[in-house]
Amino acid sequence: MTAPAWPARLTFRAGAQELLAEFDDGKTGRVAYKRLREESPSAEVQGHGRGPKPPQAPVPGDIRVLKAEPVGRYAVRLFFSDGHSSGLYTWNILRALTAGD
Numbered sequence: 870m871t872a873p874a875w876p877a878r879l880t881f882r883a884g885a886q887e888l889l890a891e892f893d894d895g896k897t898g899r900v901a902y903k904r905l906r907e908e909s910p911s912a913e914v915q916g917h918g919r920g921p922k923p924p925q926a927p928v929p930g931d932i933r934v935l936k937a938e939p940v941g942r943y944a945v946r947l948f949f950s951d952g953h954s955s956g957l958y959t960w961n962i963l964r965a966l967t968a969g970d
Contacts, residue, residue, distance in 0.1 A: 875960055879945065881934050888934070890967040898967025902932050906949050908966060911956035 874892040881888055886902045906928045908914070915922055933950040940946050944957040958966075 874964060876963060879937065879963075881937065883933065886931070886933070888963075888967070890963055892964065896964075898964075900963075900966045902934055902949075903928050903930060905934070905947065905958075905966065906932050906951070906953060909947075909953060909956035910958060910962055911953070913953075913955055 874894040874896065876890050877893045878891040879888060880891075882899075887899045888902065888905060889897065889899045891897045907925070913923075914925060929951065931950075934947050935950055936948040938946045938948075940957055944959045945963070946954060946957055948954040
């Protein structure tokens with residue numbers, strides 16, 4: 870099993886409403902703020918346990934990231950303009966979300 874890539878830089882691009890992530894292995898990727906919010910790793914969004922995700926209100930198209938705070942050396946907490954801030958985005962989650970579909 871290989872070690873996860875660490876983000877070398879996270880750039881929050883408000884005008885484009887996206888996060889640009891550059892990782893220490895040279896890979897880069899981007900993800901829209903709306904998708905970041907829709908895929909929040911919080912229990913509120915993902916549910917508890919292995920059951921289905923709970924129903925969610927639609928995320929506004931103009932959602933913004935207001936603030937980002939590091940959590941230890943493994944994750945970042947994002948604060949969204951709709952008040953949501955309970956999910957911890959680990960480096961593995963950010964890597965998966967910025968890898969595209």
